Each structure stands twice: as structure tokens, then as C-alpha cells.
Amino acid sequence: MRIVIIDDSGLRATVLEEGLREAGYDDIHIVPPRGAFVARLERMAPDVVLMDLGSPSRDTLEEMLIVSRALAKPIAMFVDQSDDSMFGAAIDAGVSAYVVDGLRKERVKPVLELAVRRFNAFAKIQGELDEARTALSDRKIIDRAKSILMNQRSLSEQDAYALLRSSAMNQGKKIVEVAQALITASDLLGGGL
């Protein structure tokens, strides 16, 4: 079974490809949705096309599926009327799958399920990355607030941090929110660093 993954994000496509290979599929191609990707796809004559539901190139792909004369068999979006929950899960996970006509349901289903699991896993990784990035910028803000306190009130780093933390606790806020407020106030008063 030839599976084509249309994806811009190197990481997500890799995560998906890896999973498919582990499951024993070996005819897998990744095509980024740019330029003449539709022509490339036509030449590949895939059995299954997997794509991010949020990809802006889906309309372009569907147009190709309608007009292409190169495809021997029509490709339609995976529709298994008996299994709405599967489709719901696919849409929730952000997977769109197009399957060549005549490919049996029991052959398609494991691919789709795997894609759903891998897309979800990818979303989780991305969420964690975003969190890590936020944490990093949070720390920068706190560091800047600390140095303002250290300079203006001649506190040690430890005391500056303790002051931020106790203010945050008293106000029921996060430390980073208090730190940001302090930086803003300091900038407004011309005492910024």
C-alpha cells in the first residue's frame, strides 16, 4: 500500500512516517504542499493520502482529485458510514485521509488509527515545546525584575526573588505576572534597565 503524507512540518511528518514504518508499511512518501505538489502526487498514484486537516492546501488537493485523469481510480475522503466515531476522532486529531476507491475498510482503518494516534502524540510534543518556550521567556522576565529590585533596593538576588514571590502570593498572582508588572512600572517611571 502506497501512502503519501502531505505535510509542511518536518517533525510531524517524521513522527507519522516512523509510526507507519514500525507498523510494517514501507511504501511511504512525504510531499510538502508547495509549488507543483499536485503533479508530484499524481505521478505517485497513492492508495492513501494523509494530510493535516488544518492545511490550507486541502482545497487544492481536492480539486486535483476531481479533475485528475492520471489517477486510474478515484480517490475519496475516507468515509465509513458505520464508524462515525472513527471519523470524529480523525477530525479531532486534525487528520484528513483520502483513500483510493476499492481499498478495503479493514486495510484502511489501522492506517487511519495510527495516523490519529501519531497526530495526537505530535500535538502533545508541540504543546510541551510551547510550554518549555513559555517557561524560558518567563524566566527571562523574572530575571529582569530581580535585577531591577537588586539595583533599586540594593537587595541580594535571593532577597529580590523572595520579595517577588511573597508579593505574588499576597496578590494571588503568578510570579511572572508580578515581575511583568514591576518591569512595566519601572519602564513607565523611567527607571528601566
Next chain:
Amino acid sequence: MTTPLKIAFLPLTDAAVLVAAQERGFAEEEGLRLDLIRTTSWATLRDRLVFGQVHAAQMLAPLAVAVTLGLSQQPAALAAPYKLGVNGNMLVMASDFAKALEPDVAARLADPLGTAHDFAAAIGLWRRKPIIGVVHRFSSHSLMLRYWLASAGVDPDKDVVLRVLPPSLTVEAMRAGEIDGFIAGEPWGSAAVEAGLAETVAIGERIWRRGVEKVLAFRESWLEENPETVDRLLRALARAAAWCDDPAHHGALADLLADPRYVDQPAELIGRALNGQIVARAGEAPIANPDFMLFSREATSFPWRSQALWIYSQLVRWGMVEHDAASVAKAGGVFRPDVYRQALADSDVAMPGASMKLEGAMDLPLAVGSRRGELTLGPDRFFDGRVFDPDRIEDYLAGFAPTG
């Protein structure tokens, strides 16, 4: 208690009524909270609607008809009881291509028939078949572009390449030289003009003066099961639409739409379509087109069945569907004037007495029969003067010369 409703939309100026309904409190007055979900492709908007991830969607009217007729992926019975606007498209082409057209852009836009013929000549002069971006096979823009090209003997399936791409990618595709021009809803044409990549060649409103555009689409089953919620939503939208139409609010509306959650383009660009002040070539004075985009007046939001059938006639014309009585009934049934009437019966919205009319018969504004209030319909002429009689679809289709 507030009822939350999820509604999918694309970043386009004609999402205005939905955005205003939520942001200016019209939804809240009806006890609704609109969760507006931005999507980047019509395919995804369709899937979210068909599979119930959203309750309603801002949909291309021809796509709603096509999905119901089973022409698109994910066939499903859809219902459109409300039009979110009329007009608002324009065709822009690379300046190199436009050189072969009337250089005075105001004159060019005012004469779509002459420009269509110039365009046909320009195709011959171009180094290859021009590639024109359209946002979807089943879009009003694509149908109007085909109608316009064919009037000058251009076969849209043979003499040009129509390439489908979503509106938000059109400007980048122009920049990358992947397309020579495109037709799309605003603000994307204006964005390409402003970037110096293209100039305006034709305006939707000059092709069909009251061209059906986006509708509010529901799954038919959900609409039938939730009549009271649908009524409240339509009342909120009708008030939001009146607010959007008022020139005094265009500045505030443009600012709302410019938000990154909605259209995410400069308010000044968005304002051009709202104000009907179209800059056709970068740096030149705007050209006044007061009917460039309408939301409320003239019963704009009323879903005339004849308009669904005009769309159907064009799908037949271009070989996208076989003509038969069952398809006519299905296509016409997508537009739901009955639901519109029911929802807005007690409001002050002027209500047409009929559900069908001749399309393209009015050269001048005309006062028409209305159940309540005064109703004047604007001119709805097609630029070539043809009139569509929804009871005589075969005769209408026979009137078009085959282009192939």
C-alpha cells in the same frame, strides 16, 4: 442562560456579520455566545460542519449546493436560511498581463463586457495559458469568472488554467509567480494590489450586480431539530447586518475584522471593500463602487430560491452535474426562505412576499411586494443582460453558446 454556538469561518471581509454579531453584543441580546472558529480551507470548514464539530458555517453558496448534491467530498444535506452578504469579489491580474487591457482602470471596471473581450485578446498575447487562482471549484467567484470569460468566447476549461487555492494563500502565490492573477473575496484582491503585485481587472458587482456570495449553512437535520436556536441566531445576525451596512460603522467594523483572530489584515485594506472605495492600481485614487459589498439593505440576507437555482444552472452549464428534476428540487431546497421568514417574522426586517424572482431583470431599483415595511430591491442585472427564469432552466441554458 447563554447558548454557545460554534461557527466556522474563513478570514474574509464578508465574515463581517458573524464577527459583529459576537463583538457588538447582538448575539448576546439573543442569549447566544458565538464561538467563531477560523479555518484556512473550505474543505476543513465543510468537514467541521458535516461532522458536527461546529453548528454552522460561513459557506460559499455554491459549495452548500454542491455538498447537498453530493458533488463534493462528504455529501450531506445542508440548509442555508440566511445570506451573509452579496458581492465583494474582484479579479486581479499581474500588471504585465493587464497591460493589454484598457489602461484607464475606472473605464475598464465600468465596462465588463469590453474588458472581457480585451481579456480574450490578452490571453493570446500571453506567453502561455494564463493561470488564474480561484478559491474553490464551487465558489461564486469561480462561477462568475467562468460566466464572464465565456461571454467573450473564452473556454474557462481550455483557454486558461484555473488553479484552486485558498484566499489567504493568493497573495503569496502571486509573489512566487505560481499564478498570473486570481479572483477572491476581499481583502485579498486589495492586498495583492497594495503589494504592487496585481491590478484590478473586474469587480464581481459589475458582473452580476447582486451576486449571491456566502451563506450561513447548517446541517439540515440540526436546523430542523433546533428551530428556536436558529431563530435567535438569525435575529442576531439581521441586527448585526444592519449595523455592518451603516457607513458610520465601517471604520469600527474594519478595525474589528483586522484583529488577528479574524481577517488579520490592515484595517485600511479591509475598509476599501466596506466603503466601496476600490484602489485598482497601487498608488492611484480609489474608484467609487458603492454597492461593492452589501450585508443588509434591499433584503440582502434573504435566501431567494431562484439564486440557489441560478447556481445550479451554472453547475449544469459547466458539466459539474447532470440536469434532472430531482437535482433541481434538491438544489433549490438548500436555500430556506421559510426558516428566514419564521425567524424574522416579528422583527422590522423588510420581508419579500415571494421566494423566487427573475434574476437579472432589474436595471434600476424597484419597490416590490413585501409582507411588512417598504422593500426596494437594487438593480440585479448581469453585465450581458441575460435574465434567469428559475422556472425555465433549460431555455436559459440553451441560450449560452457552446464554447468548446
